Amino acid sequence: MGSLFTLSIVQSALELGCIYSLVALALFLSFSILNIADLSTDGCFTLGCSVGAVVTIAGHPFLAFPAAMAAGICSGFVTAFLQTRMGVPSILAGIIVNTGLYTVNIAVMDFSSNVNLFGCDTLFSLAKDVSDAVWYADWHKIIIVAALVIIIGVILSWFLNTRLGLSIRATGDNEYMVRASSINPVVTITVGLCVANSLTALSGAVLAQYQKSCDINLGTGMVTIALASLIIGETIIGRGGMFKKVIGVILGSCLYRFIVAVALRLSVPAECLKLVSALIVAFAIAFPYLKGKASFYRLRRLPAPADGEDGDGEC
């Protein structure tokens, strides 16, 4: 089993785990905290990827990230606007925006279904030139994405403890309480979805520079993958403060990538990966329920305390 994890597999699992953990953090905000299933995540990820790719090709590798985040904020705003001001149910609002984003994404890439960034300066290529050390060549990508994710994680957990963050958390926690207090749910839902989608888009932009390409179908199934990471994270961390939960989500994302890496290593064909993710999510969500069921069956199978046979026989 020693050959299951080679160094390069560990490295790429960590790199991808960190990059995709930004989407998991976005879903942590929209799904876990705001209690909204934001199905525009797939399209928003591709939006961030395509905007990031196009801006990078234009020669602005650093500007690519704020540009992608701004695009994500716009997408989140539209989703929030539909559900808070237009009375569209939240799941439908996400699906509608997701559908619309397909055209937007194609348009951003100048009506082609993919673009590549070969020969362009990226955050990774620029960082690689900083040092000639051998170890640095191997590890610079991880250092960059880990630093980015840690910064975002710290900012997010700080934000969730500010007054605005508390209001956002209360919005998803107790609808009645929010109505009876001075919190405006329209504002909190809008801000929450804008922040979440900006993280999703940022993740897409980082991936575009990481793999030096962007494809229109890149985001397909992203919701499921991010949910898997989120649920794995919540399962391993359990209860705790916001910072602990954020760390859990990042760990969950890395762990998910390891599971995928192992699946690939066990020669599961790459075409089957989506099915593997779906199975992981289904299992991870069903696990607490199945655990409860199992303990119920164990309880039922225990012999009933028969009168007078064994035991103390009090009567």
Add this chain to the structure above:
Amino acid sequence: MLTLRGISKTFNPGTVNEKKALDHVSLELEDGDFATIVGSNGAGKSTLFNAITGAFYVDEGRIVLAGEDITFRREHSRSKVIGHLFQDPLKGSAPHMTIEENMALAYLRASTPPHAYFSRISGREKQMFREQLAQLDMGLEDRMKQPVGLLSGGQRQALTLLMATVVTPKLLLLDEHTAALDPATAEKVLALTRRIVAERRITCLMVTHNMHQALELGNRTLMMDGGRIVLDIRGSERDHMTVDGLLDEFRKQAGRQLDVDRILLS
């Protein structure tokens, strides 16, 4: 303090389910008034509260609070000055957030945005929350970092009461807020309500199904039926009123038998 001028609300107008929930209700609450409201189910008590808090807008009439017309003000903006407690103790606080965070949310009413949006709970505020929680005498001040979901119903309702009054509201609406609690806890929450309302001279409306409570608490008793206020007594008239008298009065006013089954004659 609170003036209702002929407010009406009809649900599902023009359908078979049409229901006139409020029928030209007018009411004038003085500063510091504590009025109890009785009435059978469907009399319009909760609808009246929801009209005041802005859960919906009234079809006609005006709502004036502290000299300001709030008829078309939005719900969250009204809640800055109106405290509202529900019968269900789970509705008043966020279960996955800590006691301290819940208090901070309630204290948002005191802060002035936008600069307050990105500030965190300060040490001074924590100290203040601690002192306030200590007044409940439930040991909650030592559990400030625990999620509210771990508290019992009575503790949660007491906390909700504290949250509704941490910034003194202009109006406090209590919708049978002790009805879901066991008798001993209900007594405790009621004593707490009485103390806080008296100390801060909060203008207060309280729905109850307990006729004794209706006459004993506060300084005014209202009775609702069919979306109207059919009885409004205070002063010596109220002092001489008995539970039986209240029921008789109701029959006289409303012209029909009160749905006695639903009213607890404790």
